[in-house]
Amino acid sequence: MKRRKVIGLFLLALGFLIVGCNPEAGADERKEQEVIVFAAASLAEAFTEIANQFEIEHPGSTVVLNFAGSQQLTHQLSQGAPADVFASANKQQMDAAIETGRVMEGSQQPFVRNQLVVVYPASNPGKLQNLTDLAQPGLRLIVAAPEVPAGQYAQSFLSAAGQNDSFGPTFRNGVLDNIVSYEENVRAVLSKIALGEADGGIVYISDLNGQAARQVGSLAIPGELTMVADYPIAPVNNSDENDFALSFIEFVLSNQGQEILQSFGFLPVRSSQ
Amino acid sequence: MRTKQDNEQSNRHRPVKQATSIWRDPWWISSLPFLLFLAIPLVAMLLSISPGQLIENLSKPQVRQAITISLKTTTITTLLTIIFGTPVAYILARRQFPMRRAIDTLIDLPIVLPPAVAGVALLITFGRQGVIGGWLSDQGIHIAFTQIAVIMAQTFVAAPFYVKAATIGFAAVDAEIEQAAAIDGAGTWQSFRHVTVPLAWAAMLSGAVMTWARALGEFGATILFAGNYLGRTQTMPLAIYIGFELDLDVALTLAAILVVLSFLVLFVVKGILQRELYAVGR
Numbered sequence: 001m002k003r004r005k006v007i008g009l010f011l012l013a014l015g016f017l018i019v020g021c022n023p024e025a026g027a028d029e030r031k032e033q034e035v036i037v038f039a040a041a042s043l044a045e046a047f048t049e050i051a052n053q054f055e056i057e058h059p060g061s062t063v064v065l066n067f068a069g070s071q072q073l074t075h076q077l078s079q080g081a082p083a084d085v086f087a088s089a090n091k092q093q094m095d096a097a098i099e100t101g102r103v104m105e106g107s108q109q110p111f112v113r114n115q116l117v118v119v120y121p122a123s124n125p126g127k128l129q130n131l132t133d134l135a136q137p138g139l140r141l142i143v144a145a146p147e148v149p150a151g152q153y154a155q156s157f158l159s160a161a162g163q164n165d166s167f168g169p170t171f172r173n174g175v176l177d178n179i180v181s182y183e184e185n186v187r188a189v190l191s192k193i194a195l196g197e198a199d200g201g202i203v204y205i206s207d208l209n210g211q212a213a214r215q216v217g218s219l220a221i222p223g224e225l226t227m228v229a230d231y232p233i234a235p236v237n238n239s240d241e242n243d244f245a246l247s248f249i250e251f252v253l254s255n256q257g258q259e260i261l262q263s264f265g266f267l268p269v270r271s272s273q
Numbered sequence: 274m275r276t277k278q279d280n281e282q283s284n285r286h287r288p289v290k291q292a293t294s295i296w297r298d299p300w301w302i303s304s305l306p307f308l309l310f311l312a313i314p315l316v317a318m319l320l321s322i323s324p325g326q327l328i329e330n331l332s333k334p335q336v337r338q339a340i341t342i343s344l345k346t347t348t349i350t351t352l353l354t355i356i357f358g359t360p361v362a363y364i365l366a367r368r369q370f371p372m373r374r375a376i377d378t379l380i381d382l383p384i385v386l387p388p389a390v391a392g393v394a395l396l397i398t399f400g401r402q403g404v405i406g407g408w409l410s411d412q413g414i415h416i417a418f419t420q421i422a423v424i425m426a427q428t429f430v431a432a433p434f435y436v437k438a439a440t441i442g443f444a445a446v447d448a449e450i451e452q453a454a455a456i457d458g459a460g461t462w463q464s465f466r467h468v469t470v471p472l473a474w475a476a477m478l479s480g481a482v483m484t485w486a487r488a489l490g491e492f493g494a495t496i497l498f499a500g501n502y503l504g505r506t507q508t509m510p511l512a513i514y515i516g517f518e519l520d521l522d523v524a525l526t527l528a529a530i531l532v533v534l535s536f537l538v539l540f541v542v543k544g545i546l547q548r549e550l551y552a553v554g555r
Contacts (some may be wrong), residue, residue: 027387028308040434049309075517125401140415140418142418142500145514145515147515155302169468179416179497179502180500180502181500181501181502182500182502182503182513182515183496184496184501184514184515187495188497192396192500195396195397195400196400196401196402197396197400197401197402197417197418198418268501
């Protein structure tokens, strides 16, 4: 008898556990006005503000935000994570999401642009005056890993500069020799520059707001050398609230949404604005 | 009658003999979910990569470099921990002093803190602008983003496992035996080397292995303090994390090696220790 009791109690606990963890049960409890947005880490501040404004414009709505590296978000989508909107930091990850079938081909559209910028600690220990100084021997530079979008853009900047007369052919290798770390995300680059751990680094212009911006100086990279990063946004398939997902995307593309993005350092996607 | 009673008493602290099948034992049945919860993900990961793929990935320089750096840094970490941790373990086991509990707690701290905290703390201290790092930097010595930083991060996070185990080991050695050795003319080192260590080696070994295993898995403090540079500071956990974002095969290969290696080492050491305990018990 005792044994049965133990097993019974145990099965009961297991039952609760299964019911509690069942994703379907969770989905039923989702509020009608909820929209789940998967957005690239670099959008964190801007999308938090956009979500606030959206909730004011659409009373009763709740925006649930999930920020991570774009590639991680794509992995989560491919594993079936519930989502209504996907905003990626580059085309590759949006394409990967389309490949998994979670995003419909053709439904994606660019909503914002970003650019790279060279940053250095406010005290400028490497005495950086212009971009060519980055190749000076003995400097310590950090960039994002080539696996993440910001790192890819940094690599293509170096290649483009190497073919440019004002930098010369030795520029690219000179810079690569100075790199001491390939960080796993672009915000880590900024934090370590702000701490003064390296003489220079490459981040997005949009990263230069908030507290870190006051601790670093920056050198602009000419537009012809840095591939402008277009961020695509799209509704996620098999979301039962697609209408609402679409109105969120509409809001991001509206004048109000674009203004918020610009106030966080992003560049508008439409030339008319 | 008497013999029977003796037998019963001596059996009291031994495991109960298994009479019925485990499927009829409620303790076994209620243990299964937890055991499966730990085992299934690890086995599933090992099965997700074919032996052919594994061998092919092993020839990639990125994978080899990560394994080499991990083995090199964790070995140095473990040796440094034994050298610098043993005296601390000894005073904790043998000396009474006012701040004893504070020091004991200090040693517990890295075990419970997120490794990211250790990374930030090391960066703030030994980074270029840091209290000590600033001075070193003036001498032309840079620690952050080097293999020294990898070893420091691992030591900070993993050393407490050895110190705690060694403390318990030393405390279990009867102080009178050491005193007897001292009376017989043994010096501090001689008494430690020939009396304490032979009696406490099992605890020291199990602590050192835990430190090594924890150092092998160290990620958070390393990526913050030592950064990520292929062939210099990219250890196996870093390569797994970065690889997850681009080359999943590399991540799975390294993860499989890490799981198998850790399991084998812990398993073998447990075997040695069990034999030792059995010998002592007799």
